[in-house]
Amino acid sequence: MSQLSPGVEHEQQDGIPLSQVPVGLIIRGLMAMLFAVGVVAGLHGYLGLRLVWEPGWGQPWTALGLGALGLLFASIPLGFMASRWRPTWLNRALYWTSMLWLGAFGLLLSATVVADLLGGVWRLVGEVPDALAFARTKALGVLAVVVPALGFAFRTARGRARVERIQIPMAHLGPGLHGARVVQISDVHIGPTLDRHFLQRVVDQVNALKPDLIAVTGDLVDGSVRALREEMTPLSGLKAPLGVYYVTGNHEYYHGGAAWSAEVARLGLTVLRNEHRVVERAGARLTVAGVTDVEGGRVDPSHMCRPDLALAGAPERVPRLLLAHQPRAAFLARGLGVDLQLSGHTHGGQLFPFMFLVKLQQPVIRGLAMIAGVRVYTHRGTGYWGPPLRLGPAPEIAEVTLVAQ
Known part of the structure; x- marks a missing residue:
């Protein structure tokens, strides 16, 4: 449901x-x-x-x-x-x-x-x-x-992404969703140096984990829909019984955020643009909310990042999972009862010594942290941006297991 x-x-x-x-x-x-x-x-x-x-x-x-x-x-x-x-x-x-x-x-x-x-x-x-x-x-x-x-x-x-497994306890999580696995990919950056073959490998890795729910937290692309439509076709192969959900990152807005939202929806993913879904299994429910990138409103005012709107009308005493590309979106989600926010954007720093500059813009570089009272998991990124290099943080696919608190 x-x-x-x-x-x-x-x-x-x-x-x-x-x-x-x-x-x-x-x-x-x-x-x-x-x-x-x-x-x-x-x-x-x-x-x-x-x-x-x-x-x-x-x-x-x-x-x-x-x-x-x-x-x-x-x-x-x-x-x-x-x-x-x-x-x-x-x-x-x-x-x-x-x-x-x-x-x-x-x-x-x-x-x-x-x-x-x-x-x-x-x-x-x-x-x-x-x-x-x-x-x-x-x-x-x-x-x-x-x-x-x-x-x-x-x-x-350019190698295979490492699978990072973490377990997150959630209050009010019903027995039917105890042990549910959310697989997250982020910052794939299909574009001039990463093509459909790389994306197909990522899709195969994700599906092999047999996830219950898949979260794609932005920066899928570096190019326009017109240039990359064929390269993105493997994305339609992502499968999960509770759904495959997507939110925009800042790079989508450099090439048409609204157009990419429409294209990703055409490929069969559920695009969450300041909105939510409630998923259910064996009588247990989970609210899955998603927001546009915090920079989206600069390019298109209708894409302002609004966690309050995304969670408007969400049921009480049902765990809330928020997908937001940048970790600092947690400051906007303060006080909204979010149990876990899944983010990316930082690439874990990607290339030494640039990871030390990330802290100038984001409250956290990678891993699990508490930001403004919101528990946030920051993904290291599945692809890379710019230089085809990663020195320090390896590419990642996250497998988040939700357990009853």
């Missing part, structure tokens, strides 16, 4: 036309982009100085090294643009190059900073006999650490 709170119409557009975006928002976006490009250019200069110029590799190696850094820097913005161009082999190659370099750049930058700090300590406590040899040793040491780390990170990101 299921109960649906107030219905919604799904628009078919891929996104909001640029002419409808406020001019001030466009200007702020351009200024932020130019600032970011300037910072990244400066950091490339720092790498060129430390890894190429100071070690004095001689010609033509110094010229080739500096030229390669310049071309790789240019590949980053070009790659982002190529992801929105027609998907030719050349555009795909450009995107792959830019994303691989973006990840390598982050690791090289981190390793070089550490090498400089250690070199500074060495200079303070001991004599450096040969500055040129010292600079070359540091540069080679950085490469010796970063190259194998890149190989490991690539293999981890």
